[in-house]
Amino acid sequence: xxxxxxxxxxxxxxxxxxxxxxxxxxxxxxxRSGFEWNELIRQCYIIGxxxxxxxxxxxxxxxxxxxLQSIPTMKEFGAVSFxxxxxxxxVIREIGPVIISLICAGKIASSIGAExxxxxxxxxxxxxxxxxxxxxxxxxxxxxxxxxxxxxILCVMADALAVCGGYFGxxxxxxxxxxxxxxxxxxxxxxxxxxxxxxxSVFFGFAIGFVGSYKGYNSNGGTESVGVAxxxxxxxxxxxxxxxxxxxxxxxxxxxxx
Amino acid sequence: MTNTDTEIEEKLEEEVPGNEKGAIVVxxxxxxxxxxxxxxxxxxxxxxKQGENLVVLGKSGTGKSVxxxxxxxxxTQDEGVCEVFGKEVKxxxxxxxxxxxxxxxxxxxxxxxxxxxxxxxNLAFPLTRVLHMTDTAEIDKLIEEMLxxxxxxxxxDKMPSDLSGGMRKRIGLARTLIMKPKIMLYDExxxxxxxxxxxxxxxxxxxxxxxxxxxxxxxxxxxxCARITSDRMVIMKEGVITAEGTFDELESSKDEFVRAFFK
Ligand SMILES: Nc1ncnc2c1ncn2[C@@H]1O[C@H](COP(=O)(O)OP(=O)(O)OP(=O)(O)O)[C@@H](O)[C@H]1O
Ligand SMILES: [Mg+2]
Numbered sequence: 001x002x003x004x005x006x007x008x009x010x011x012x013x014x015x016x017x018x019x020x021x022x023x024x025x026x027x028x029x030x031x032r033s034g035f036e037w038n039e040l041i042r043q044c045y046i047i048g049x050x051x052x053x054x055x056x057x058x059x060x061x062x063x064x065x066x067x068l069q070s071i072p073t074m075k076e077f078g079a080v081s082f083x084x085x086x087x088x089x090x091v092i093r094e095i096g097p098v099i100i101s102l103i104c105a106g107k108i109a110s111s112i113g114a115e116x117x118x119x120x121x122x123x124x125x126x127x128x129x130x131x132x133x134x135x136x137x138x139x140x141x142x143x144x145x146x147x148x149x150x151x152x153i154l155c156v157m158a159d160a161l162a163v164c165g166g167y168f169g170x171x172x173x174x175x176x177x178x179x180x181x182x183x184x185x186x187x188x189x190x191x192x193x194x195x196x197x198x199x200x201s202v203f204f205g206f207a208i209g210f211v212g213s214y215k216g217y218n219s220n221g222g223t224e225s226v227g228v229a230x231x232x233x234x235x236x237x238x239x240x241x242x243x244x245x246x247x248x249x250x251x252x253x254x255x256x257x258x
Numbered sequence: 259m260t261n262t263d264t265e266i267e268e269k270l271e272e273e274v275p276g277n278e279k280g281a282i283v284v285x286x287x288x289x290x291x292x293x294x295x296x297x298x299x300x301x302x303x304x305x306x307k308q309g310e311n312l313v314v315l316g317k318s319g320t321g322k323s324v325x326x327x328x329x330x331x332x333x334t335q336d337e338g339v340c341e342v343f344g345k346e347v348k349x350x351x352x353x354x355x356x357x358x359x360x361x362x363x364x365x366x367x368x369x370x371x372x373x374x375x376x377x378x379x380n381l382a383f384p385l386t387r388v389l390h391m392t393d394t395a396e397i398d399k400l401i402e403e404m405l406x407x408x409x410x411x412x413x414x415d416k417m418p419s420d421l422s423g424g425m426r427k428r429i430g431l432a433r434t435l436i437m438k439p440k441i442m443l444y445d446e447x448x449x450x451x452x453x454x455x456x457x458x459x460x461x462x463x464x465x466x467x468x469x470x471x472x473x474x475x476x477x478x479x480x481x482x483c484a485r486i487t488s489d490r491m492v493i494m495k496e497g498v499i500t501a502e503g504t505f506d507e508l509e510s511s512k513d514e515f516v517r518a519f520f521k
Contacts, residue, residue, distance in 0.1 A: 119372075122373075123370040130332065132356050132388040
């Protein structure tokens with residue numbers, strides 16, 4: 001019994017060690033000569049542009065649903081006029097980045113995990129390594145950086161669409177003019193709401209790219225390990241997003257909103 | 259003889275120490291490697307001489323792939339000597355290992371073509387990433403020459419998924435040879451192919467070896483491939499080399515295990 005406990009903790013420590021050295025490898029390879037600009041742009045296109053539809057729909061519906069849900073409650077308190085500010089603040093500060101990052105964890109981390117996993121299993125990564133090329137630089141650095149850049153952009157766009165969705169929602173249930181709605185929505189949002197949320201989503205993006213690449217790059221075994229890599233990439237990336245969010249909330253309430 | 263051929267020869271003469279025929283380029287002695295408690299390689303000793311084709315024969319799972327992965331620094335041995343061009347592989351620094359890897363070609367069991375790139379980009383990849391070539395005209399010329407060598411000039415703009423198994427092996431071979439390696443390591447080059455395609459690939463390997471004066475280690479279970487390509491053969495059994503000799507010598511061996519391969 002005792003032995004399994006120690007071997008388990010050794011395994012966990014080993015895993016942490018491997019992850020750390022993977023991260024070290026990532027940072028070292030960013031600054032190596034021969035940065036893969038073309039591949040970075042290709043990855044930004046795949047990760048950012050190709051996720052835009054999904055993210056846009058999610059963002060829009062998020063604002064729409066939140067508004068419809070909160071109007072009846074707010075009506076009881078006679079506070080319907082606060083709905084636009086409530087929606088825009090909660091979406092921009094918290095819900096937007098988290099939900100969009102979770103959606104992207106499902107879409108992007110899994111596809112990176114599966115892609116790199118299958119490259120590993122079919123020995124393509126080994127072939128790159130053995131030919132003297134640098135697979136870390138070509139495959140991993142580009143993907144992680146692309147995620148770190150694109151997720152914040154997607155989050156900001158989703159936030160904007162969520163506010164539009166909110167207008168749609170209030171327009172359906174009551175007659176609000178666009179000017180009034182957007183005035184109210186934007187009046188209560190400040191620059192200091194945007195900054196922490198964007199910084200947060202940068203970390204979410206990094207987590208998505210890092211976990212996806214790590215799981216794929218280090219998968220081993222047969223074809224089923226590709227599925228395992230994709231799956232654990234999504235689970236771990238989502239977990240990291242939630243954990244990072246908890247930390248971020250603490251930090252922002254300490255430094256920004258007090 | 260074309261211009262590039264002479265260039266390669268000159269390069270060979272300059273760079274390889276003891277380039278004269280018969281010099282030892284790969285030296286493996288008492289190599290041991292275990293994974294956990296599993297002893298895969300127990301005692302492997304063999305040499306590869308300049309310009310020679312050495313075939314390694316052995317049952318599945320005896321550690322043939324592990325042995326050549328030690329040669330290229332993908333795995334590190336637990337004990338023993340593993341020298342390439344007179345240098346111990348596990349003691350090389352990262353840059354030295356990278357230099358060594360440029361001189362060694364490794365053809366993977368599956369061909370290992372990069373799925374997301376066309377055949378052209380697959381072949382261009384090592385040229386631009388490793389040799390840092392920038393002249394597109396020159397790159398294209400090299401690619402076309404290599405594809406011509408393996409007889410697949412038409413496939414240049416195809417994706418790997420559109421190719422058959424035999425074609426993938428050929429493209430894999432072309433991608434490795436485009437780096438003009440001095441040593442080729444073939445991991446089961448003919449496995450999973452029909453006898454006719456196997457024979458074509460074996461003959462192609464032989465032609466390329468002659469043309470570019472490559473020394474090669476060929477891992478295989480395919481006795482027809484061994485007959486065509488081998489100058490010398492070693493037989494591996496449970497992590498130990500049990501027999502060594504030319505194809506004819508081993509074919510007439512008295513040993514049960516050795517004979518079993520030739521049936
Ligand atoms: N990275 C590794 N980690 C753990 N075990 C490994 C590793 N690589 C190989 N092995 C084990 O070493 C043994 C020999 O594997 P190897 O791939 O060298 O066999 P092989 O002789 O090439 O067989 P085949 O002809 O089927 O390719 C196998 O039992 C395998 O499980
Ligand atoms: Mg093998």
